[in-house]
Amino acid sequence: MNDRNHPTPHDVQTAVDDARRVREILADVADRIDRLPIYRSQPMTELVKRTTVSLAAWTHHGIYDTALIVDRDSAAMYAVLATLPPADTRTEYAQSLRNRLAAIDALTAVGLDSTRIVSVTRHDDSLIVAAQQPSDDTPYTVDVFRQPTDDETDPELHELDRRTPGTWLIQWQASADSAADVPQVVAHAVEILAGAR
Structure with a gap:
């Protein structure tokens, strides 16, 4: 059994x-x-x-x-x-x-599939994902993901340095102590992405 x-x-x-x-x-x-x-x-x-x-x-x-x-x-x-x-x-x-x-x-x-998604925000080619974590240490996280560039997927690169096309890479991370703090952290992520353009 x-x-x-x-x-x-x-x-x-x-x-x-x-x-x-x-x-x-x-x-x-x-x-x-x-x-x-x-x-x-x-x-x-x-x-x-x-x-x-x-x-x-x-x-x-x-x-x-x-x-x-x-x-x-x-x-x-x-x-x-x-x-x-x-x-x-x-x-x-x-x-x-x-x-x-x-x-x-x-x-x-990135191995975080056990989390509960709270919100998803698209900003150009980036994806901002707020999620509730199973751990009490960091109850909520906000992760910014992007997909690899053409240079990062160049077949000429060594396999340890080469990224797989279509995969998501973490670009930025932050945490929030409560659900009420999540929108502010997401807004901060948007500001960072807007400033990086």
């Missing part, structure tokens, strides 16, 4: 695979919302959300004897969608979802 407090390597790999699959389907959800040009300026509705989630999930799995998996993936997707801030239009909602997925990728890339 497996102790839930001590997951097996198989449990860990299954969780990783599940998270990756849900992330892929959510990316399709964002694309499906954006592929409705007539309705881009319309408010996001619960009906559109549920329809796109259902279509994306079934399209991904492709067979009709996996209803349990589809339901589980759909529940995981709704959990992510529930964390998105309100959006005036469907286009803004789709972009907000893409930003959230990018934040998940960025945090995962």
Whole structure:
């Protein structure tokens, strides 16, 4: 019998695979919302959300004897969608979802995937991610991520110095003692990025 407090390597790999699959389907959800040009300026509705989630999930799995998996993936997707801030239009909602997925990728890339995302802010090509940490020492963190430049991904560079295209790199970090302090730290990050241009 497996102790839930001590997951097996198989449990860990299954969780990783599940998270990756849900992330892929959510990316399709964002694309499906954006592929409705007539309705881009319309408010996001619960009906559109549920329809796109259902279509994306079934399209991904492709067979009709996996209803349990589809339901589980759909529940995981709704959990992510529930964390998105309100959006005036469907286009803004789709972009907000893409930003959230990018934040998940960025945090995962630096080993912070156990955190709870509080907010995501795009500033030019940078991504500002505020998150609640499981540790009491630094309850909240604000990380600024960027993707590597062409020079940093040059194949001629030594492998220890060469970055992988498309990965997220930490550009700046700060901490906050409480949720109330997070907006001020995020604003400070924006000021730093604006001054660096």
